[in-house]
Amino acid sequence: MQTNERGLRWLETEGSLTVYLEGDIDHHTAQTIRSRIDTRLFLVRPRELVLDLARVNFMDSAGLGLILGRFTKASELGVSFRLNNPNRHIQKILDLAGMERLVPITVGKTG
Amino acid sequence: MEKNHRTEPAESARTEPRVLNECRLTFPSLSANEGYARACAAAFCAQLDPTATEISDIKCAVSEAVTNAIVHGYRDTAGEIIMTLRQLPDRVVKIEIRDKGCGIANVEEARTPLYTTDPAGERSGMGFTVMESFMDTLRVVSAPGRGTKVTMTKKFTCLPRVRR
Ligand SMILES: Nc1ncnc2c1ncn2[C@@H]1O[C@H](COP(=O)(O)OP(=O)(O)O)[C@@H](O)[C@H]1O
């Protein structure tokens, strides 16, 4: 596990880049999170990008925009994409957007 | 304590339920206040001993309305946002979020799921849908050039204390 200078943690294993998101994801925080993920994505060029949501305690529709934006970016680069470990509150908002039809959502294993 | 914001006393006496508690917050349209506004709403609602899901729903809905005022209403310029929290009888909370920004020409269209006027900003167009789904009622009153008022209510379930 590595940590960047501003606290976003990630793990790189066998072609997979897992980003561990934390805290609140709203319009205020999304912009910074977005640029940090994209920087990693372009530097690492993994086969798969995983956003781990286990430590996210709040997310609104700005998080949906963030997720869909990363999905689009990953697709453009030929990188597969999935979400891991959303809590039940976050699952509720993912369901509202029909996220599961676009993006695999997994539970438990990371990396 | 200012009371003069209640519109038309004669009419409101007939149609509006009794207000048991009320709190009003005015803050500038800074994105840092999105977290502040939902924390305040959550703290106000905590008096009603809500479930974790109810609190999470309230926070999400408030976050959507306040973010909209900041990014759409004032288009990232400086403006004032007024949030009024009211506790009504029967464990109902009424939340009003008001801006004096650009307003919405077609509210019905704006409320459509996935509709956004700012796709470049990685918006999902799901803000009003979230408010509608996570609250019991949503009312949007808006006029171009005049601003927008979003009013939402939610009735909290009545669970025995031991469950929490
Ligand atoms: N307070 C507001 N002032 C002006 N326009 C607004 C306001 N709230 C919402 N809108 C308009 O309604 C649209 C839909 O809002 P919403 O469902 O939250 O989606 P999003 O914010 O992702 O665009 C916005 O794109 C915007 O055009």
Ligand SMILES: [Mg+2]
């Ligand atoms: Mg919105």
